Amino acid sequence: MTDTQSISDHWGSGDVYSRILQAMQAAGIDPETVTVEQLAPVDHFHARGFPATIELADELPITAGQRIVDIGCGIGGPARYLAQRFDCHVSGVDITGPFVDAANSLTALVGLQDQVACRTGDGQNLPYEDSVFDGGYSQHVTMNVADRAAFFGEAFRVLKPGAFFALTEHGLGVTGNPHHPVPWSKDGTGAYLIQPSETVAALEETGFSDIQMRGTGDKYLEGYNRAIELAEKGELPVFGVHILLGKQAPQIVRNAARNIEENRTHPIQIICSKPG
Ligand SMILES: C[S@@+](CC[C@H](N)C(=O)[O-])C[C@H]1O[C@@H](n2cnc3c(N)ncnc32)[C@H](O)[C@@H]1O
Numbered sequence: 001m002t003d004t005q006s007i008s009d010h011w012g013s014g015d016v017y018s019r020i021l022q023a024m025q026a027a028g029i030d031p032e033t034v035t036v037e038q039l040a041p042v043d044h045f046h047a048r049g050f051p052a053t054i055e056l057a058d059e060l061p062i063t064a065g066q067r068i069v070d071i072g073c074g075i076g077g078p079a080r081y082l083a084q085r086f087d088c089h090v091s092g093v094d095i096t097g098p099f100v101d102a103a104n105s106l107t108a109l110v111g112l113q114d115q116v117a118c119r120t121g122d123g124q125n126l127p128y129e130d131s132v133f134d135g136g137y138s139q140h141v142t143m144n145v146a147d148r149a150a151f152f153g154e155a156f157r158v159l160k161p162g163a164f165f166a167l168t169e170h171g172l173g174v175t176g177n178p179h180h181p182v183p184w185s186k187d188g189t190g191a192y193l194i195q196p197s198e199t200v201a202a203l204e205e206t207g208f209s210d211i212q213m214r215g216t217g218d219k220y221l222e223g224y225n226r227a228i229e230l231a232e233k234g235e236l237p238v239f240g241v242h243i244l245l246g247k248q249a250p251q252i253v254r255n256a257a258r259n260i261e262e263n264r265t266h267p268i269q270i271i272c273s274k275p276g
Pocket of ligand 1: 007008011043044045046071072073074075076077078093094095096099121122123124138139140141144145183
């Protein structure tokens, strides 16, 4: 089994779309009329979910009609949100086939199939022509990426000169050695965290410029602690990302919080650009 296959198996198997539909119905959401906003508790599959996507989007210079690439698009929540908000086109790519299938079915459900299309593929070898996108982003994907030079090189290749590239990830903290399981790995298998300074150096080496980085640990910690509190009170919503995280969800969330508190991980957001 290749490393990529085991990472994909870790994230999603079986009929992810049916599981989401069942949870939607259990939460009283009608699939016939569901909106991008109603899907948000599940389909923004990263720390802090939808609010984090909104805050990132606030900083992106996207205009109507542009072509944007989402590398590691998951089940497509961020892609649909950006497409709807900016009236742009988003191409998503992800190594996890069941996520891509769910992404395309959810996109059809909300009627955005003319603006959003997801396909299976590896961010280290993108299935797109050179210089075709006005911007790109990758939210919480690179923790599983062994070859950062290839991943960033591919993003650089498919972007037009002057395009933006945004990245969020859990970097390696100064203490290192994160507690597992975490969302991206059960036991450390398939996990390739590097320190934020190494990520910046890799982006610079690729050719990206205007690299703006900031720590997001405090905000993530707040989000994780809120989820822990709700879980302890038995008040977690039926329709939430635990559908995707599986049985280990409570432990995963606790570890994600502890790792930040103990400086084992150091979450960051980076926005940079391909020189014009
Ligand atoms: C935490 S989820 C984030 C999904 C999405 N970006 C979001 O924010 O909703 C991580 C995603 O990265 C994908 N992934 C991991 N390694 C990848 C790679 N080399 N190429 C493309 N996708 C990858 C996984 O399949 C998974 O869908």
